Each structure stands twice: as structure tokens, then as C-alpha cells.
Amino acid sequence: xxxxxxxxxxxxxxxxxxxxxxxxxxxxxxxxxxxxxxxxxxxxxxxxxxxxxxxxxxxxxxxxxxxxxxxxxxxxxxxxxxxxxxxxxxxxxxxxxxxxxxxxxxxxxxxxxxxxxxxxxxxxxxxxxxxxxxxx
Amino acid sequence: xxxxxxxxxxxxxxxxxxxxxxxxxxxxxxxxxxxxxxxxxxxxxxxxxxxxxxxxxxxxxxxxxxxxxxxxxxxxxxxxxxxxxxxxxxxxxxxxxxxxxxxxxxxxxxxxxxxxxxxxxxxxxxxxxxxxxxxx
Numbered sequence: 001x002x003x004x005x006x007x008x009x010x011x012x013x014x015x016x017x018x019x020x021x022x023x024x025x026x027x028x029x030x031x032x033x034x035x036x037x038x039x040x041x042x043x044x045x046x047x048x049x050x051x052x053x054x055x056x057x058x059x060x061x062x063x064x065x066x067x068x069x070x071x072x073x074x075x076x077x078x079x080x081x082x083x084x085x086x087x088x089x090x091x092x093x094x095x096x097x098x099x100x101x102x103x104x105x106x107x108x109x110x111x112x113x114x115x116x117x118x119x120x121x122x123x124x125x126x127x128x129x130x131x132x133x134x135x136x
Numbered sequence: 137x138x139x140x141x142x143x144x145x146x147x148x149x150x151x152x153x154x155x156x157x158x159x160x161x162x163x164x165x166x167x168x169x170x171x172x173x174x175x176x177x178x179x180x181x182x183x184x185x186x187x188x189x190x191x192x193x194x195x196x197x198x199x200x201x202x203x204x205x206x207x208x209x210x211x212x213x214x215x216x217x218x219x220x221x222x223x224x225x226x227x228x229x230x231x232x233x234x235x236x237x238x239x240x241x242x243x244x245x246x247x248x249x250x251x252x253x254x255x256x257x258x259x260x261x262x263x264x265x266x267x268x269x270x271x272x
Contacts, residue, residue, distance in 0.1 A: 077266065119241075126216025
């Protein structure tokens with residue numbers, strides 16, 4: 001580690017800066033929790049349907065394992081993004097829906113979604129260029 | 137799997153909908169790549185400094201392993217988010233900087249960052265409530 005080399009100066013940036021290191025650490029923790037592929041895809045599935053059963057979410061998020069879906073839903077419930085309702089019917093029915101907080105995170109992620117849609121072609125081109133260079 | 141149960145109807149939603157399943161699949165793939173804690177934290181480090189060496193990024197992204205940093209930077213380079221420049225000096229110096237595409241992704245993620253800052257307290261409260269319920 002080149003610890004003696006100072007960091008380049010910071011610059012004008014599009015990122016908010018809370019300034020308080022404790023707040024920064026908490027934000028980093030929260031970002032680490034929500035900036036996750038599965039969280040984002042489950043958010044999208046629940047944003048598209050008012051409420052969903054576990055098996056429905058599994059259908060709408062292709063590739064997710066039952067274990068990862070259980071774990072991600074539980075973390076989302078713990079973070080207050082998702083409400084889980086158990087209906088006392090036979091057989092028991094469990095519904096998931098976004099909370100108001102989950103809805104606002106969905107709206108915030110929307111700009112990332114739009115970015116991905118708008119830049120698909122540039123990303124594909126960048127990958128092809130990278131792969132052709134790597135193949136030389 | 138309750139395959140016979142139809143999905144609830146879709147509703148008015150804040151998410152864009154490309155409609156084309158091929159585009160949807162590509163967007164999901166891209167989201168899966170970029171909606172990642174380490175990608176987001178590296179984006180932030182590079183957004184704050186014009187260019188950074190590997191060891192600097194490692195300092196600014198606490199908790200990342202050397203292997204994960206190497207792998208994430210390589211994927212970000214492949215996706216066209218990061219430029220890697222090798223300077224022919226002794227010892228050789230390698231700099232990383234955001235491309236224009238990386239800058240726009242940083243700006244899109246900014247709303248998620250602001251969401252995390254604005255909702256820290258609600259998330260902490262939700263977690264405490266969940267944990268106290270779980271402890272009963």
C-alpha cells in the first residue's frame with residue numbers, strides 16, 4: 001500500500017456530502033443494503049403489482065433462488081421497505097407489498113433504470129471493444 | 137409453486153416500461169451489473185476525485201478486498217464506466233477515472249444516495265421495531 005502518496009484533491013462533484021463521518025458511515029451502510037440487484041428487482045416487481053405472494057415474486061424475478069428471495073424479502077421487511085401480511089385463511093396466505101418508504105426508494109432507483117435503458121447500446125459497444133482488446 | 141393462481145393486475149407505477157421483452161432482459165442484465173454496493177461506492181470515490189490509483193480507491197472504499205476491487209474495476213472498465221490509464225514511469229503508475237458514461241451513472245445513483253440520507257432515521261426505526269418483534 002502506497003500510504004505515503006497523498007490522495008489527489010477532491011473536485012466539484014454531483015454527490016451530496018453530509019460532512020459528518022457518522023452520517024457518512026450510516027449512509028454507506030444503507031447504500032450497501034439497498035444497492036443490490038435482488039432488492040432492486042424485487043422493488044420493481046412490487047412496484048408493478050400492488051401486492052404479491054412469495055411465489056409470484058419468484059416468477060417475476062427470474063434467476064432468484066428461494067433462499068435469496070426469502071433472505072432479501074426479510075431484509076427489506078426489516079428496513080421498512082416491505083410489509084408482510086399473513087392472512088388467516090386455509091391454506092394460509094402471505095402477501096408482500098411496498099411500504100411508503102419502499103415506494104420512495106423505487107422512485108429513486110427509477111433514474112438508474114432509465115439510465116440503463118438509455119445507455120444499453122453504449123454499454124454493449126464498450127463491452128465488445130473491451131473483449132476484442134482482451135482477445136489480442 | 138402455486139402456478140394456477142393468476143398474478144394480481146398490474147397497476148400505475150413509477151417504473152418505465154420498455155415493453156420489448158428483449159430490451160427488458162438487457163436492462164435487467166445491466167441493472168444486475170451496476171446495482172451493486174461496490175460499484176456504487178467506487179463510483180462515488182471516483183466522482184469525488186478526478187483520478188485515483190488502485191490503492192487510493194481501496195482506502196476510500198473501506199471493507200473492499202483487493203480481489204473484489206480488482207474484479208469490480210475490471211467489470212466497470214468493460215462496461216465503459218471507468219478508464220484505466222497505465223503511465224510509462226518507473227515504477228509504473230495506473231490511474232482510474234470515470235468516463236462520461238460513468239459520470240452519468242453516478243448522477244443517476246445520486247437520487248438513491250439522497251434517499252438513503254433522507255431516510256436514515258426511518259430505516260433505523262424500522263429495524264429496531266422489526267428486531268424487537270423478532271425477539272418476542
